[in-house]
Amino acid sequence: MANMGYMKLIFLGPPGSGKGTLAARVVDILKVPHISTGAIFRAAIATKSFLGLRVKAIIDAGHLVSDRITIEMVKERLAQADARQGYILDGFPRTIPQAEALDGFSTVDKAVDLDLSDALVLERLSGRRICRKCGFTYHATFNPPKKADICDTCGGEIYTRDDDREKAIQERLEVYREQTAPLIDYYRKKGLLVEVDARPTVDLVVENFRKALGL
Ligand code: ADP
Ligand code: ADP
Ligand code: ZN
Numbered sequence: 326m327a328n329m330g331y332m333k334l335i336f337l338g339p340p341g342s343g344k345g346t347l348a349a350r351v352v353d354i355l356k357v358p359h360i361s362t363g364a365i366f367r368a369a370i371a372t373k374s375f376l377g378l379r380v381k382a383i384i385d386a387g388h389l390v391s392d393r394i395t396i397e398m399v400k401e402r403l404a405q406a407d408a409r410q411g412y413i414l415d416g417f418p419r420t421i422p423q424a425e426a427l428d429g430f431s432t433v434d435k436a437v438d439l440d441l442s443d444a445l446v447l448e449r450l451s452g453r454r455i456c457r458k459c460g461f462t463y464h465a466t467f468n469p470p471k472k473a474d475i476c477d478t479c480g481g482e483i484y485t486r487d488d489d490r491e492k493a494i495q496e497r498l499e500v501y502r503e504q505t506a507p508l509i510d511y512y513r514k515k516g517l518l519v520e521v522d523a524r525p526t527v528d529l530v531v532e533n534f535r536k537a538l539g540l
Contacts, residue, residue: 331357331411332538333431335418337508338439340497341450342523343530345462347439348415350531354540357411360402362395362419364460367486371457385487387496389419389504396426403431419505424512435538436512439523439530443498450494456481468527 332355336344348359366384369377376398380390389395399417402408418424427433441449452465458481463470470476474483488497512518519537523530534540 331355333357333411333414333434335414335427335433335436335512336416336439337436337505337512338523339441339443339446339501339505340494341446341453342439342441343449343527344415344439346527347521347530347534348413349462350527351534352413354535355411355413357413358407359413359415360399360408360417361415362399362417363415365398365402366390367460385493387488387493387500389500392420392422392426395419396423399423399427400430418508421504421507421511424508433512433517435519436508436515436517437519437521437534437537438509438512439521441523445524446498447494450489451491453486453489454483455486456483458482 334355334357336348338344345359345361345364348361352359363384366377366380370381370384371377376394380394383390395417399414403412414427418427449464449467452467454463454465454470455461456463456476456479459476459479461476461478462468463476463483470483475481476483487493509518521530521533521537525533
């Protein structure tokens, strides 16, 4: 495959639209690290670090972690060597202040918006299953592991996130509409917005993504 050049991408779109799934597929195409703020928080919770203990209740309830904590964490992560030339930021920024802060320490090439209706979001989130060990994302119906509750790639245990339960899902959708959806216009005004239809199968979403970015 031809060298695509390194890119700095952010993935927008509601929870459950397929940001993490698409990112995991395109890291091989783009040769940049996949940086998921949600995954970093979940890893911190799993090790019961100071950060993890601070954010667990907030995340389980479907609220956003404070801008101060999140911005600092991303700033540090982007300063690491592997992210200097390019990255996929999955789940950050999620608020206008986060986007403004990001403008201060990095230069985004494109903002990819994965568009999906609430009904389909619900269908995806209520069936989402995660590997405790490697973080790989499955779906009970659309992408089940070969052996029930066991990760195909690492043999880890598969579980349902505490924030993928009805009440937290509703809360996250509301938070998305109020705080994150305004970022679509923010990046459109900068001329960086790329819209990708998140409804089709994963393979087709990957294909649409490539076309939309001219890859
Ligand atoms: P999803 O993939 O369902 O959109 P994530 O894994 O990206 O969820 O994030 C899980 C949770 O972690 C969020 O609901 C929020 O509590 C917290 N979180 C992740 N990214 C951010 C962020 N940029 N700002 C604030 N909180 C965040
Ligand atoms: P996000 O990172 O935006 O929260 P995920 O990548 O975790 O979304 O996907 C949410 C759920 O939907 C997961 O269970 C995943 O396996 C499933 N999923 C992702 N993309 C698709 C797709 N194109 N078609 C069907 N299911 C999908
Ligand atoms: Zn695994």
